[in-house]
Amino acid sequence: MIEAEWWDYDDADEFAEAVAGDVGFIIESALDARGQALIALPGGKTPLPIYEKLAKAKINWKNVTIIPTDDRLVPLTDALSNTAMLAKIFLPKGARVLPVTTDKAADHHMAGKAADARLQDLHWPPDLVWLGMGADGHTASIFDGPDLQEALDAPKARRMVGVMPDPMPKDAAVARVTLTKAAILSARAITIVLTGDEKRALLEKAIEDGHSSKLPIGRVLADAEQAIDIHWAA
Numbered sequence: 001m002i003e004a005e006w007w008d009y010d011d012a013d014e015f016a017e018a019v020a021g022d023v024g025f026i027i028e029s030a031l032d033a034r035g036q037a038l039i040a041l042p043g044g045k046t047p048l049p050i051y052e053k054l055a056k057a058k059i060n061w062k063n064v065t066i067i068p069t070d071d072r073l074v075p076l077t078d079a080l081s082n083t084a085m086l087a088k089i090f091l092p093k094g095a096r097v098l099p100v101t102t103d104k105a106a107d108h109h110m111a112g113k114a115a116d117a118r119l120q121d122l123h124w125p126p127d128l129v130w131l132g133m134g135a136d137g138h139t140a141s142i143f144d145g146p147d148l149q150e151a152l153d154a155p156k157a158r159r160m161v162g163v164m165p166d167p168m169p170k171d172a173a174v175a176r177v178t179l180t181k182a183a184i185l186s187a188r189a190i191t192i193v194l195t196g197d198e199k200r201a202l203l204e205k206a207i208e209d210g211h212s213s214k215l216p217i218g219r220v221l222a223d224a225e226q227a228i229d230i231h232w233a234a
């Protein structure tokens, strides 16, 4: 049984304030306990106003490492780069934002291996993995397609893999690297942040279906052992 706690908000500002406060608290607690924090943050549009608020928090950002939960295989100068988006917001605060993509990989499988190698140097597990969800039920870049099973079944030690979504998402039709299911579920805390009635219904069903879910997010969450906080606004 997936243990999920839903937090609902009436307006966008309250939503952003609450999620930023929650994530700030997770970071502060990690800094208190271990002197450093590692958090994985998604791309997409939903988190942007929340990131802006979070970046204003009085946190010792110098001891915070941020990785993208997934990234698109594009140069860092491309508007689709999740790392570039995160860097723009959090680098000026002093956080370390770690790129996981490389221009040199021959294909998405090699890019996945390179991303994984980069993450192997980090102090694991992440204090937080923050997930978004697409209208097709993908999370991070765990999409339907030929690489879905590898992302779901990769062994515990494997942190990232390369993914070629099929069908391709229209808003960012490119190959990706993504945290594996095992890497996501290794996190000390998992938070899902989403908006809209349609996505809510989809996620509720995915959680209910668990292992038999047809959606990547349902399959990922089915084995979660930690309680999951879901922040939702209409």
Ligand SMILES: O=C(O)[C@H](O)[C@@H](O)[C@H](O)[C@H](O)COP(=O)(O)O
Residues within 6 Å of the ligand: 042, 043, 044, 045, 046, 047, 069, 070, 071, 082, 131, 132, 133, 134, 135, 138, 139, 140, 141, 172
């Ligand atoms: O594509 C990415 O980079 C994401 O990490 C992805 O998993 C995202 O979180 C969802 O697609 C939701 O995106 P929105 O917030 O834009 O709906």
